Amino acid sequence: MRRLGALYGGSSAHHRGLHEPKYARWLSRIIYLPELAGSDLSDLDGVLVPERLHRRLLERSRGQLAEVLERGATVVLFGDQSVYGACPDGWLPGVAWEHRPTNFWWWLDPEAHSGIVAARPEHSLFRRISLADATWHHHGVFRPPPGADTVIATTDGAAVLYVDRVSSPGTLVVCSLDPLSHYGSYFMPATERFLDGFLPWLAEDLAEGP
Secondary structure: OOOEEEEEOOOHHHHHHHHOHHHHOOOOEEEEHHHHHHOOOOOOOEEEEOOOOOHHHHHHOHHHHHHHHHOOOEEEEEOOOHHHHHOOOOOOOOOOEEOOOOOOOHHHOOOOOOOEEEOOOOOHHHHOOOHHHHOOOOOOEEOOOOOOEEEEEEOOOOEEEEEEOOOOOOEEEEEOOOHHHHHHOOOOHHHHHHHHHHHHHHHHHHHHOO
């Protein structure tokens, strides 16, 4: 199993999610975000960056995350990445964010469609989850670089979750979903099913390739 670390910003929702025993078993370390700058990440095969962390603290340490990628390891980003466009030298390689309004209540209409599809139904992630497990709402989309692998997309082809092995020596998994915040807030059952499959995929399957 790969050694994974997760950043923790201090919120109660993230505390619940990261310390839940069935999820904590996949994590070797939990790193408190204000202490990230002084932390050595060289023992980790991957770093999970949850949604809704303190943006300036995270931006300050983006060089450390870039180093994780440069040595061939994995970085996972959840949630809205719009703020990082303000970084003059970029956020992380290949991350191109596009804001779109979030429809939180689409599911109240029995005829509604979430707007997302499985772009690669044969991808290894879908051995662990179904599209329904990744369907609640999303916070914008991405325009992945050429050669990246879009796994979940909107109906117009923009990426909701993609895997990038071309922009750096490492693997960058970028996803505009926000599962830890909802699971930790006891809201949105699909997020639990998503995490039940995503974390073992990250720890055991991702290194195998697509």
